[in-house]
Amino acid sequence: MTEHRAPQLPPRPAPKPGRIKVFRAISDFENEEISFVEGDFIYVSETQPVSDRFIVKCNGRSGHVDKSQINNDSVVPVENALHEAARRGNLPFLDDCLQNEVSVNSLDKSGSTPLYWAAHGGHTAIVEYLLSKPNISISSQNKMGDTPLHAASWKGHLECAKLLVEAGANVHTKNVEKQTPYDIATTAEVKALLLTTMRNVAAYEENEYASSEEED
Known part of the structure; x- marks a missing residue:
C-alpha cells in the first residue's frame, strides 16, 4: 500500500x-x-x-x-525624523536614524524622501551619504512628481545635481507640470550639466539601438 x-x-x-x-x-x-x-x-x-x-x-x-x-x-x-535631519544637514542625527533602522526611503506628507530634502537644501555631504546606501531610491517622485534631481536643479545646487546624475538619476523624468529637471533648472551650470547628460544618454541609446539592429 x-x-x-x-x-x-x-x-x-x-x-x-x-x-x-x-x-x-x-x-x-x-x-x-x-x-x-x-x-x-x-x-x-x-x-x-x-x-x-x-x-x-x-x-x-x-x-x-x-x-x-x-x-x-x-x-x-519626532515626526519624519530622517527628513528633518536631511533638510537641516544634520549628518550625525541622520546617521543615528539609519543605524537604528529608520527607512532610508520613507515618505513624508508631501511624498518626498530624505534624499529629496537633502538635494533641496544643497547638503552635499548628506546627498553623498544617502546615495551610498544600497537600497536608496534615487529618482523617487513626490506628489508633485518632483525627484531629488528636480529639487537640486530648481535650487541651483550644482554639486548635488552632479552626485545624483553620477549615481544614475533619470534626467528625463517629468513632474505633474510635464517639466524635466532641465526645464526648471535655475542656473546655467546646472542646465549645462543636465544638457550634456541628456545628450550622452541619447547617444548611448542610439548606439545600443544600432548594435541590436546589426545583431538582427
Missing part, C-alpha cells in the same frame, strides 16, 4: 520590520536594562511582541521599557 504523506507547506516568510518611530526624551529615565536623559533620541519599532513592554533603542543600546512610561510626560514624537 502506498503511503500518502501530507504535502509540506513552505516556510512562512519572515515578518517585515515595522516602521521605526522616533522620540526625544524630555525627562531622564533608567531601569535595569536601559537609560536615557533629556534630549536623547529613542527608537521604537511599530512591530512589537504582544506585551506591556516596548523594546527601545537609545545610544547604541536596547532594552525593555514599560509602555506606560513611553508617554507625553517622558518623550515627545
Whole structure:
C-alpha cells in the first residue's frame, strides 16, 4: 500500500520590520536594562511582541521599557525624523536614524524622501551619504512628481545635481507640470550639466539601438 504523506507547506516568510518611530526624551529615565536623559533620541519599532513592554533603542543600546512610561510626560514624537535631519544637514542625527533602522526611503506628507530634502537644501555631504546606501531610491517622485534631481536643479545646487546624475538619476523624468529637471533648472551650470547628460544618454541609446539592429 502506498503511503500518502501530507504535502509540506513552505516556510512562512519572515515578518517585515515595522516602521521605526522616533522620540526625544524630555525627562531622564533608567531601569535595569536601559537609560536615557533629556534630549536623547529613542527608537521604537511599530512591530512589537504582544506585551506591556516596548523594546527601545537609545545610544547604541536596547532594552525593555514599560509602555506606560513611553508617554507625553517622558518623550515627545519626532515626526519624519530622517527628513528633518536631511533638510537641516544634520549628518550625525541622520546617521543615528539609519543605524537604528529608520527607512532610508520613507515618505513624508508631501511624498518626498530624505534624499529629496537633502538635494533641496544643497547638503552635499548628506546627498553623498544617502546615495551610498544600497537600497536608496534615487529618482523617487513626490506628489508633485518632483525627484531629488528636480529639487537640486530648481535650487541651483550644482554639486548635488552632479552626485545624483553620477549615481544614475533619470534626467528625463517629468513632474505633474510635464517639466524635466532641465526645464526648471535655475542656473546655467546646472542646465549645462543636465544638457550634456541628456545628450550622452541619447547617444548611448542610439548606439545600443544600432548594435541590436546589426545583431538582427
